[in-house]
Amino acid sequence: MPSEQQISSEEIPREYIRIPVNKPVKASDEEQQIVTPLQDVSLGGVKLIWPSVKNVNDLLTVYFSTDLYFDGNVRWCQSTESHYELGVQFLDLDEIAALYLAEYIENLQEDNSRLLAEADF
Numbered sequence: 001m002p003s004e005q006q007i008s009s010e011e012i013p014r015e016y017i018r019i020p021v022n023k024p025v026k027a028s029d030e031e032q033q034i035v036t037p038l039q040d041v042s043l044g045g046v047k048l049i050w051p052s053v054k055n056v057n058d059l060l061t062v063y064f065s066t067d068l069y070f071d072g073n074v075r076w077c078q079s080t081e082s083h084y085e086l087g088v089q090f091l092d093l094d095e096i097a098a099l100y101l102a103e104y105i106e107n108l109q110e111d112n113s114r115l116l117a118e119a120d121f
Contacts, residue, residue, distance in 0.1 A: 036049045
């Protein structure tokens with residue numbers, strides 16, 4: 001059985017369709033706050049790059065903008081040559097938060113250049 005750090009993305013069942021993205025977002029844990037590439041997004045969570053290993057269930061906050069951010073738990077972490085890829089599952093979103101996230105994802109799908117270029121952090 002793999003250790004918590006070595007659980008791969010293929011081992012986690014998917015509830016939502018993931019949208020591929022290459023956009024910087026801000027993310028933070030208890031120790032640091034970084035700007036990192038967002039690799040995909042769904043109503044359930046995100047895949048992003050992290051500079052060090054994270055344990056399953058570690059808490060992260062992902063900031064899409066100053067006003068749109070969500071807490072989530074690391075669901076998987078896998079090593080690449082120079083960094084780690086993380087799957088972060090959002091904690092229970094209320095109806096309003098889910099609507100804002102759905103609108104954000106829709107804008108990404110429509111390739112809204114204003115939103116893609118907007119990073120207010």
